[in-house]
Amino acid sequence: MGLRVAVLGLGEAGSLFARDLLAQGAEVAGYDPVPEKGVPGLLRAGSEAEAAAGSDLVLSVNWARVALEVAERVAPVLRPGQVYADLNTASPALKERIARCLAPTGALFADVALMSPVPGRGLRTPALAAGPGAEAYRALLAPLGAPVRVVGEEPGAAQARKLLRSVFFKGLAAAVGEALEGAQRLGLEEEIRKEIAQSLKEADEGLVERLVEGSRKHAQRRYEEMLAAAELLEGVGVEPLLARATAAWLRGLVK
Amino acid sequence: MGLRVAVLGLGEAGSLFARDLLAQGAEVAGYDPVPEKGVPGLLRAGSEAEAAAGSDLVLSVNWARVALEVAERVAPVLRPGQVYADLNTASPALKERIARCLAPTGALFADVALMSPVPGRGLRTPALAAGPGAEAYRALLAPLGAPVRVVGEEPGAAQARKLLRSVFFKGLAAAVGEALEGAQRLGLEEEIRKEIAQSLKEADEGLVERLVEGSRKHAQRRYEEMLAAAELLEGVGVEPLLARATAAWLRGLVK
Incomplete structure (x- = not known):
């Protein structure tokens, strides 16, 4: 069985991640409230929850100001063992709030900090990951070419750096x-x-x-x-x- | 006849300039309101005006906040052809005020900007000079090893850079x-x-x-x-x- 990934937010970064994940053989469901130019092969979901349901990995690639809302909207469909990675540039305090919001679901939260612009690198953008899901995030994406360095157990530790x-x-x-x-x-x-x-x-x-x-x-x-x-x-x-x-x-x- | 220089302000920069000018054979009169450790060979004057009277070149190496006062105190003894160089880090507007204050004396005003710390380089500190006295300043000090670049006729042009x-x-x-x-x-x-x-x-x-x-x-x-x-x-x-x-x-x- 291939990897199934949900990409929430199909702006520049989200689209490039989706494209590269598809190229690596993953099944990718995407959602964005604003219809944008499509990513060939992407399964367009009708909602964030629909995209996230049943996926191995959820990537939230939005603006920091909606990061918590997005997490709240998908929390009802998350299951233990799923990895929820927040790739938004937010304060460590906001990452902690998102982690607390998702904790009851049993999903593993990863605070992911992208360390250079995504255009030109896509999935190969160097990233730091922290939080209970950091190691799982690395384990899922490193084989697909994503350079991920785990920097701690605390959500927010990647962002802080x-x-x-x-x-x-x-x-x-x-x-x-x-x-x-x-x-x-x-x-x-x-x-x-x-x-x-x-x-x-x-x-x-x-x-x-x-x-x-x-x-x-x-x-x-x-x-x-x-x-x-x-x-x-x-x-x-x-x-x-x-x-x-x-x-x-x-x-x-x-x- | 050798060069006669007045150094007004014998802090770190002023003392190092005085020392190097003496080593290059100039006659140097210095003044500082606060008695400091001496510079061997320096003629200690009793006032700024006393140091400046009859010198070819006056260097004001003080704090910007007293630069205008110092100019006002020596203006009465300045003569046409003397060069008055203000080495303080001040706004271009203040350099212009000093230039206007000295204009009636006929002395040539130079706005001098020291472009790196003086310790370690002394008189060899790279400098920019601007104003009516810039070229004369360069002509007097370049032969003694001071790297001076003239950047304009307007007092303040060196400071701006x-x-x-x-x-x-x-x-x-x-x-x-x-x-x-x-x-x-x-x-x-x-x-x-x-x-x-x-x-x-x-x-x-x-x-x-x-x-x-x-x-x-x-x-x-x-x-x-x-x-x-x-x-x-x-x-x-x-x-x-x-x-x-x-x-x-x-x-x-x-x-």
């Missing part, structure tokens, strides 16, 4: 974006973009330590520098969201 | 710091630190483009992700300054 990385990585993106917006207003975009690219290219493993140490050591001076930077951005009509947050963070480091 | 770079670089430091603080509370510091170091090491020149494009394309999803990240940080007692600013920045990109 993903979100901490996002604080760094999306924060970096925002810092770059804000600097470039200011540069653009001053006719310096090309120059600053090149400088930033060069700095990133030169970044090595020791940079983390230098950033942490330098911020502590020069907190007062850099705090005042970021106030000046915020003033500069405001002067050219850019709201200094990152500059102000950085200033506030540095002020917190002043001894 | 420095501050835009700081929005990126100090923002990066803050993003790393906040992620690590959250990680530390969750017992994940070692793991997250390694991941961040690895990401920075792998960063290449194309990363800027990918960050800019990715933020635009996935603004809504990443906005919600950063709200979840902020919730995670708050849950472990870390004020999510950067996470919240990043969320607000992403919300601004949502079409």
